[in-house]
Amino acid sequence: MGSDDWAWLSVWAKTGRDPLNSAAVTRWLPLHQHLADTAGVAGLLVDQWVSPQVLARLARDLDGDAVEVRRLVTWLAAVHDVGKASPAFAVQNDRLADVMRARGLVAPPRLKDDPQRSRARHEYVGQDAVRRWLADELGFRFRGAAAQLAGVIGAHHGVPSTPSDIALVRERSDLAGRGEWEQARAAVLRWATDLVGGPAVVKRFADVTFDRPSQVLLAALVIMADWIASNDELFPLDPLHTAQEPPVRPDPDRTAARVGAGWRELELPPRWTPRPVDDVPEAFAARFGRDPATVRPVQVAAVEAARAQERPGLVVVEAPMGEGKTEAALLAAEALAARFDADGCFVALPTRATTDAMFGRVLAWMRVLPGLAADASVMLAHGTASLNDEYRGLLWRGQIRDVGDGGDEAGIAHHWLRGRKKGPLAQFVIGTVDQVLVAGLKSRHLMLRHLALAGKVVVIDEVHAYDVYMSSYLDRVLHWLGAYGAPVVLLSATLPAARRAELLAAYDSGRAGAPEPPIEEPGYPVVLASGDRPRPVPASGTPRPVVLERLVEDPELDDLDALVDTLRTGLAKGGCAVVIRNTVARVQKTADTLVAVFGEEHVTVTHSRFLACDRAHLDAELLRRFGPPGPGTQRPPLHIVVATQVVEQSLDVDFDLMVTDLAPIDLVLQRMGRLHRHARRRPAGLERARCVLTGVEDWAGAPVRAVAGSRRVYGEHVLLRAAALLTDRERITLPTDIAPLVQTGYGALMPGPAAWHEKMRTAQQTHELEIVRRREQAAEFLLGDVGGPRATLDGWVRAGVGDADGDGEDPRRVGQVRDGAESVEVLVVQRDRDGGLRTPDWIAKNAGVQIPLDEQVPGKLARTIAACALRLPVGMSQLNPVGDGVIRALEQNHYASFDRSPLLSGQLVLVLDDDRTAELRHGAAAFRLTYDLRRGLLHQQL
Template identity: 50%
Template sequence: MTNDGRSEPWAAGLSSAARVVWAKHDFDTNDWLPLYRHMADSAAVATLLWDEWLPPQVRRLIADALPGGEDDARLLTVWLCCVHDIGKATPAFAGQVDVLADDMRANGLATPSRKQLPDHSYAPHGLAGQLILRDWLVTRHGWTERATHQLTVVVGGHHGVQPTNTGILAADKRPALLRTPGNEQAWLDVQHELLDVAADRTGVTPRLAAWRDAKLPQPVQVLLSSLVITADWIASNPDLFPLFPNAGTRSQDPVRTREAWRLLDLPAQWRPREPPGTPAELFATRFALPPGANPRPVQEQAVEAARAMPAPGLMILEAPMGEGKTEAALTVAEVFAARSGAGGCFVALPTMATSNAMFDRFLSWLAHVPGMPQEAASVFLAHSKAHLNEDYLALMGGGVTLDLDRDGGDDRDSTSLIAHRWLRGRKKGMLASFAVGTVDQLLFMGLKTRHLVLRHLALAGKTVVVDEAHAYDTFMNTYLDRALTWLGEYGVPVVILSATLPARRRRELVAAYTGDHGGHDHVEQARAHPLITTATPGAPANVLAPPASGRGTDVLVEPLADDLDTLGARLTAELVDGGCALVIRNTVARVHEAAAHLRDIFGEGTVTVAHSRFLDLDRAANDADLVAAYGPPGRGADRPARHIVVATQVVEQSLDVDFDLLVTDLAPIDLVLQRMGRLHRHPRGDDQAERPERLRRARCLITGVDWTTTPPDPVRGSRTIYGAHVLLRSLAVLRSRLEARTDAERTVRLPDDISPLVQDAYADDDALIPPAWKDEAEEARTAHEVTHVVRQEKADVFLLDEPKRPGRALIGWVDAGVGDADDSHKGRAQVRDTAESLEVLVARRSTDGTVTTVPWLPDERGGLELPTHTAPPSDAARALLASALRLPYQFTVGAAIDRAIEELEADMVPAWQTKDAHWIAGELVLFLDENDRAELAGHHLHYTRTDGLKATRAE
């Protein structure tokens, strides 16, 4: 079991006691790995990570904190990775495996068994390593204890949670866990011997004195911690770094490291270059503009503003719907990345549906971006339903080869986009170079969780684009602001997009990123639209007002009584010559009610339903069908001659759909304007001549309100979702148009009226509130303010602190956190103020007991048998997993959720809960009968492919 060191450079000169201290053990094979070997492996991996993988943006930040610049940064990183497991050279750790502890005892290290150390949990090896390294720096290199903390906490937190002061004090009071009483010197000698060798082998010994007075900013400590974890995970993989004694030729450097790195095959990061040429030339090459087409003024000025900034920083881009904000943001991200040394890009969106819609556009952009790695670039779709996205599945199945322009010229080359096997999953996925996903992935950056440092490393090396910034509530904005604060500290370039951003919110975003909460009055006072705001920490923010593109829509606004007969009669009149109408309701119940009534009038085939209460695959198909039927002209789809889509807010954002007429429930003004963005979105003939004659003027009918009361009273479902205050403010800013008698007075001009309407609606004053509304408005405002405070306090509970002064250690950084975070509904609820919900998988069970997937699933996934005596085949299990459905709110109120879970658990299939059924183990399954009905928690459930799930209370 011992190694004499003659064939192992790292072991040469080590005492026999130091050579038998162990780090890894496999109980099945009894294979093991000496600690010195794991130290060497970790150092070798860290060297390769620094030299071949880490983006310059991250390297520079660490280098700027050290007296020797990048040379020091590389040395420090490699050394910390090397010594991170020194806490395993302790009796508290070594006594876990008797056979290995016996060898240590035989070499002079008294090692009690784990049973003899009942308080061993007070010194987990990470914390033990922090204390050992502290003592070594103090006694061997003259550091003060306080000065050591900023480095030793990196070792202490390498399992994802930084030790607390209380934990450090408790471990210090139990010295027997670090060195056996009566044998302290032997243990101390081995610990220091291993640390001395590590310092010599990594080359840090001459630099330790120079680092004594360094003050490492907390962001640098975070990055060092995340690099230690990354190197440890790679070096701990026995497939890459085999255990002894069966490692063969892969038992030592350099063969061991070279082969491991080859097998890992970690894709290199993006190496962007400053894109040359005018904005028009740049957009033409990135987005294949048709001949003669030019970017819009806001797109051109966004690029010019990015180039003019003193350093990459924050850009807030406000422009109307359909103005090409996404293309502008990606182009600015490329400029920022080239100037900052970013190694990738992350685009954050409000929902999974909007993320999926963006993913294809993102991949298309990557095909035209120079600087991609020679062999492959890593891509990640960052949400929990990524396995349902066909584009992402293709990347997981071996990658997609792109023909691309590496140099910005005519010479073409190719690379592959892959979802790399190591760069997947909840903790590592965001380390991929390029990612699209829900904004939760960014919000988690401000949430106290395990392995938070990895999320910080992932984002610290990228440019970040945040789309639909207006779509986030108080709770989410709290986490977004804290994430922006850390991104600003890292120097990460950020582009924020919105069509309808309140001015106060614009100022808050600038303040969060720059860390300067004073000033910025001019940022909040700006009222132009489009608007570009740029900011870098330590410099005044700039505001630019590009000219409008000339594209615009005049929308006639009028109230519509909230009864179904009125709705049906109005649509009958408006669609008499054909046309496509969109009816948006704020609740699913109102969607079903309206759709049923309209089908009685227009027929089943003329009314389509879209909302969130569909199976995952069905909802994805619904979105695709909407874009195919109502997308831009010239896409080859047949637009229906006459059709009505009744939908919830799912059509509000990121779906490029275009309707002739809009009927919408009252909503906050910014969302009403977003909905108007689906109205006459694209030109259809000169002066819209290809639309039915009576629908060539865009009209928005606002309903969901009792117009006979003072003030008008929004329906209860809308008040529940949005609150009475913001709905009354929305009514107030639209009041003059809703009460007008002429078309000119009723017109909302897009984009000219977007900013005035939004800013007035979200202003602090009540100047627009009619005197007759005063009492109700004051009551609504008070309730709104109370709710805001409650949500703010709720968000603050697990909110990460802002970065402390340089030199302040990360001790207790995520203390009292939430544990792990992921993009499940439970995980998202940690950064969104959402009610608990219940998700089920849906299958069909026949009267003879046969269970199958529902029959209508696409791509031959429907009707697959699901055996109940064993784990289903993987294709059937994946099809079932793609049939997830979120149950409506009535199953989450009070005791209803407990009753529903109890009934679902009673119906669980035991064979589906085994490790062989890993795709679906732990999931709740709702079994529909042959008529697609079920009973659950006192409700009748009925699912149809056309309408999704309906739930009615049983009598």
């Protein structure tokens, strides 16, 4: 070749700046070296890191040939930045552009200020170049595999192209580069093709159809390889003075040394090699320390259903509270992982609190998993994960990587597999359900989230707890997981038949083959699995009757007086009662009355409007006082807990007497699971489980009507149906009555007296219209389906939300997979008398510590502040002028020190005075907030 034929070697890809002078570029890397590094990393990812479950899915498009998968991924990585051979990219550095000009690659300096230069992005230039080259030089069909593989190149910065992006690249030839620039790009593509064996190797893909799930996984692997190869600690840049004439030619030995050293330094954890679960009772004993004879039937059925799967599918475990569904799910996940070569597990739960509680249980399971290395990667996935002491210990182990065999420990939070985008790629992830649902949200770098899920078994708990809005995202995610062949385990106390059918159909819609017929009455408890018969099983233990009463108010008294009378009578000989209200306002009002009657020492208040650290303390106290019998439980002789729905899920607490607001039938039953939950001696008069229903305007009404706050939370339709089932009922037997009540409560036939039906039909019509509205609202940012065989990534996340995590955006608008009613979170601090800030003076750890206002907040102090997170009332968080005013008022509390702390940056701050009060005023918003240590946050509109 003549000197002009080597002009492409002068193209630059990376620059580095002087750490002491950010304006001075002192390092660089030529394009060919970065591409060679990335290709080397991609090959190692396929060889040593990518889940075999993902490789099998990719090989499905290539006649099952895993070797071809490696060649394809390596080639895509080797060409991913070919678009950097363009004037729009070159002009970003004058000195390096001059080197390129000397080789004939002319990039006019004026282009640097062209307003459209930023739109002629190098990934889109590369996409157009790859598509044309595959078609023109290798004979690919322009609208077939050429378009599909080129779309992977266009997506490698996290956002696939749109037709307008490619149109601009073609229209602005001065930005994309023609002539000598096209020749340079073609030279890069020929060189990269030679890296994988030459044109004949790449031509093998010419007639392949790559479906959209395969394209997503390929794009994710290219992104991951690019990010690793772009880490200049792993792959150092060259001194700037080496950018010279003539340019240095590719050196395979140098590349091999760079890739080997970088990979060793990266130290990605080895794959998990799961082993089949042969003896279910013995496996339960080994994993959870259980006597094999005590393994429950539903647990055995769940694992047997997992082992019976002929291809990846959905396993649904429906069983009452206390049946050990979590243990069943983990062992089922282990069996599914062994069956289909998954490399980890993603366990998703409804809330941060339930996620934190689950984290230790999953770690304990991991410690005894066969075939799992001590340095398996783990992530706790929610916004305040770094506040979890156990997870923070894993973060430390991830930094100090020479940890030997780990002793009795399992897992590290790997130093590279961290952060919101990379963290879910860890082998074992325990997170809030949002972390799964965002896989159905159009957002930047969505491919990485899909890769993270596609290689695992996904376990989702409490699927009955998700509303229509969240369920739209859950159904779409299940559709994609079905397409990837990722096994899924869903857990629920029980599901309405229609919802169960929707979940099974959603997963089925993504995988090839005929859909499964719906199952109307599978029994209860039951395990259902794709392609398998229902497995109904008996519940463990003796059926437990619960006496059901209604709190009938004296017309001369209000409901609080009637409640006091009920509790005085019921607790005459002592005992522990729980009063569950559907709104925080009702909790606070009820607690004030009960404190006045029973004394503050006998009443505990818990709801969502306490600081996160205070909530954690309250949860720990609830477990200490009302948890399972044992040496750590100190049950008081007389106590009343007044709570919202926070006691409904996951907390293993047990009360002698329950009073609950009317709620949807499945949630009433869920609440009853906290009544006489464990075997223990009860006070006189409380030997029988007793649940008292309240929260209605008039039990004699036709129909019964729930109080206004409950109707706002749940809607009138489901409350009317629950009232119709419970208004005359005197006893419920758990778990026998759970499934019949839930199926009737959500079934097609209308329950209750005929005199109620007209108003119930009206409520149902309103409910159905609301479902349509919420689904339409969810659809705005809902990811599309997998598409047909000709589908590409073009426009895949068009009109999306940017980063799903919402950095720097309105917290009410960005990355939402929960309904718009989700409240805004703030960090609470107090103002000193001299105008400074301190941590709240009442918290258990680091109370009243001075907070710097300018320099970065120290790590320990930042964790304390982050633990003071608090959710504002929904009425202050809406997308309306009031909510806008609240956000604007909070944004006035801006501190440079918070911006400099990764844990605090971008968070809204609420500043209280010495009296723990604050006023927020801006536009239509005017509120006085008070933090009461016993009652939580109080708010008053001014």
